[in-house]
Amino acid sequence: EPEVTQTPSHQVTQMGQEVILRCVPISNHLYFYWYRQILGQKVEFLVSFYNNEISEKSEIFDDQFSVERPDGSNFTLKIRSTKLEDSAMYFCASRATTGTGNTIYFGEGSWLTVV
Amino acid sequence: AQSVTQLGSHVSVSEGALVLLRCNYSSSVPPYLFWYVQYPNQGLQLLLKYTSAATLVKGINGFEAEFKKSETSFHLTKPSAHMSDAAEYFCAVSDAGTASKLTFGTGTRLQVTL
Numbered sequence: 001e002p003e004v005t006q007t008p009s010h011q012v013t014q015m016g017q018e019v020i021l022r023c024v025p026i027s028n029h030l031y032f033y034w035y036r037q038i039l040g041q042k043v044e045f046l047v048s049f050y051n052n053e054i055s056e057k058s059e060i061f062d063d064q065f066s067v068e069r070p071d072g073s074n075f076t077l078k079i080r081s082t083k084l085e086d087s088a089m090y091f092c093a094s095r096a097t098t099g100t101g102n103t104i105y106f107g108e109g110s111w112l113t114v115v
Numbered sequence: 116a117q118s119v120t121q122l123g124s125h126v127s128v129s130e131g132a133l134v135l136l137r138c139n140y141s142s143s144v145p146p147y148l149f150w151y152v153q154y155p156n157q158g159l160q161l162l163l164k165y166t167s168a169a170t171l172v173k174g175i176n177g178f179e180a181e182f183k184k185s186e187t188s189f190h191l192t193k194p195s196a197h198m199s200d201a202a203e204y205f206c207a208v209s210d211a212g213t214a215s216k217l218t219f220g221t222g223t224r225l226q227v228t229l
Binding site for chain 2: 031035
């Protein structure tokens with residue numbers, strides 16, 4: 001079964017450093033998402049991306065965050081200057097446009113620890 | 116704006132007992148509703164979804180959920196719990212019009228005891 005893949009699975013970074021989290025969505029999916037889950041809390045929406053632009057973003061997704069689809073397969077989340085409170089599990093997800101279009105498929109997550 | 120409320124952050128059942136995880140939604144339009152499961156140190160896996168077809172939805176691993184518009188509920192059930200069902204369960208709602216982002220509940224941790 002096709003799946004969303006994410007790298008790295010775990011990253012530790014110094015506060016103030018830039019981090020790039022990478023995702024390969026399911027091929028032929030055209031809607032992409034990033035969510036995050038701070039330890040012990042609920043899963044929160046960050047941003048959605050369609051047709052090479054952000055379609056919606058949450059209040060969490062401020063200027064330190066950016067997303068990019070640099071080629072036909074990857075979808076990245078960049079955090080420019082990490083803060084302690086950015087420590088969380090980050091989930092990439094994708095959705096097809098038709099058929100099972102209402103189902104969002106999630107990756108295994110990238111666990112980011114900011115120290 | 117759509118939202119979901121999960122009653123009970125932690126539910127404990129005996130192996131073989133009925134599992135009932137509660138979810139109530141708030142939506143101004145007919146919603147799409149989902150249940151996801153998160154096993155320890157893993158990602159989110161879709162259990163089942165409601166998309167305005169049958170109100171009783173069957174999912175994987177013997178789980179099912181019933182959409183009740185009059186009660187604005189979408190409770191998750193399983194007749195007989197298994198040890199392998201121990202996980203965190205999240206109810207989520209998506210707007211039916213755009214079917215875009217999901218809004219998650221706070222999650223319910225299911226513990227299964229012998």
